[in-house]
Amino acid sequence: GESVGLHLPTLSVQEGDNSIINCAYSNSASDYFIWYKQESGKGPQFIIDIRSNMDKRQGQRVTVLLNKTVKHLSLQIAATQPGDSAVYFCAENRDMRFGAGTRLTVKP
Amino acid sequence: EPEVTQTPSHQVTQMGQEVILRCVPISNHLYFYWYRQILGQKVEFLVSFYNNEISEKSEIFDDQFSVERPDGSNFTLKIRSTKLEDSAMYFCASSEEGRVGTEAFFGQGTRLTVV
Numbered sequence: 001g002e003s004v005g006l007h008l009p010t011l012s013v014q015e016g017d018n019s020i021i022n023c024a025y026s027n028s029a030s031d032y033f034i035w036y037k038q039e040s041g042k043g044p045q046f047i048i049d050i051r052s053n054m055d056k057r058q059g060q061r062v063t064v065l066l067n068k069t070v071k072h073l074s075l076q077i078a079a080t081q082p083g084d085s086a087v088y089f090c091a092e093n094r095d096m097r098f099g100a101g102t103r104l105t106v107k108p
Numbered sequence: 109e110p111e112v113t114q115t116p117s118h119q120v121t122q123m124g125q126e127v128i129l130r131c132v133p134i135s136n137h138l139y140f141y142w143y144r145q146i147l148g149q150k151v152e153f154l155v156s157f158y159n160n161e162i163s164e165k166s167e168i169f170d171d172q173f174s175v176e177r178p179d180g181s182n183f184t185l186k187i188r189s190t191k192l193e194d195s196a197m198y199f200c201a202s203s204e205e206g207r208v209g210t211e212a213f214f215g216q217g218t219r220l221t222v223v
Contacts, residue, residue, distance in 0.1 A: 034211055043112075043199045043214030044151060089151060096141060096201075096212060100150040 012105045019077040021102045023090035026071060032093040035064060035075045038101070039086045047075070047088075082106045110134045114200050114215035121190055121222055129185045129218045131200030140183045141201040141212060142175065144168070151199065157183065190222045 013019045025033070031052040036044035048059045050066050050073070057064050063076040077084055087101040113132045121127050133140050142154040155165040157175055172194075174186045183202075187194055197219050201212040 038151070043201075043217050045214065046211040049211060093210070096156065097153045098151045 009100065010103045010105070012107060013080050015080060015082060015106050015108050017080055019075075019080045019084070019104055019106075021075045021077075021088045021104065023073050023075075023099055024071060025073070025090075025092055027092060028068075028071065030071075030092045033064070033066065033073055034091045034093055035062075036089045036091060036098070037084075037086045038089065044089060044098075049093075077104075080104075080106050082108055110213075112200055112202055112213050112215035114198075114218050116218060117216065118219045119221070121220070123192055123222055124189050127187050127190055127220060129187075129198050129200075129220070131183045131185070131215055132181050133183055133200065133202030134213055135181070137202035137204050137213075139163075139203045139205065139212075140175075140177070141203075142185045143199045143201065143214075144196040145199065145217075146196045154185070187220075190220075192222050195220055195222045 011019060011021060034049045035047040037047050038044045048057060048062050048064050050057045050064045052068060055066050061078045064073060066073045073090060075088060085104055085106045087103045089098045089101045091098045112134055115130045119127055138158060140157040143151050144154055145151045152168060153166050155169045155175055156163045160177060172188050176184050197217040199214050199217045201214045203210045203212040
């Protein structure tokens with residue numbers, strides 16, 4: 001069936017480095033994607049979104065890239081900080097369903 | 109900043125009992141959602157609600173579950189005859205628009221423990 005999923009379950013980076021978290025989707029009709037961050041014991045928190053008519057969108061320290069050809073999106077976090085440590089989910093908004101998530105750990 | 113609030117933060121119940129989880133969505137939002145997250149696992153969609161009726165539900169949302177908007181501010185999830193496997197974090201969310209084109213704001217969750 002259609003699904004939204006993550007390539008890697010964990011990612012460990014050094015503080016100050018850039019992080020890249022990947023997500024694959026299978027529903028070619030998907031036209032809106034969101035990245036959420038979930039810190040331990042908290043609910044998901046919106047980070048950034050992108051529509052399918054775009055291939056890149058930038059926020060504060062974050063960039064989302066969308067490649068519709070291979071149905072892949074990524075979240076890039078610049079100058080990763082300890083506060084960025086969390087689980088990151090991509091979601092396809094058409095049915096608000098989440099992939100399994102990638103746990104990002106930032107080492108000081 | 110407006111936020112989604114959920115009560116209680118932690119609910120312990122005996123197997124077979126009914127529980128009601130409560131949520132107050134953001135006031136101008138029209139779409140409401142429930143999700144659950146079993147410890148260590150992914151967030152799973154349960155149901156979406158709009159215009160006083162369910163707009164979509166997952167295979168998890170069986171007859172054991174029901175949702176209600178009893179007044180203009182609350183949105184509840186009722187679980188009848190709870191089972192041990194219902195133990196999870198339950199998150200409520202709301203959004204201005206449904207499905208496409210808007211982010212959803214999540215509450216802090218209710219941790220349900222069935223013993």
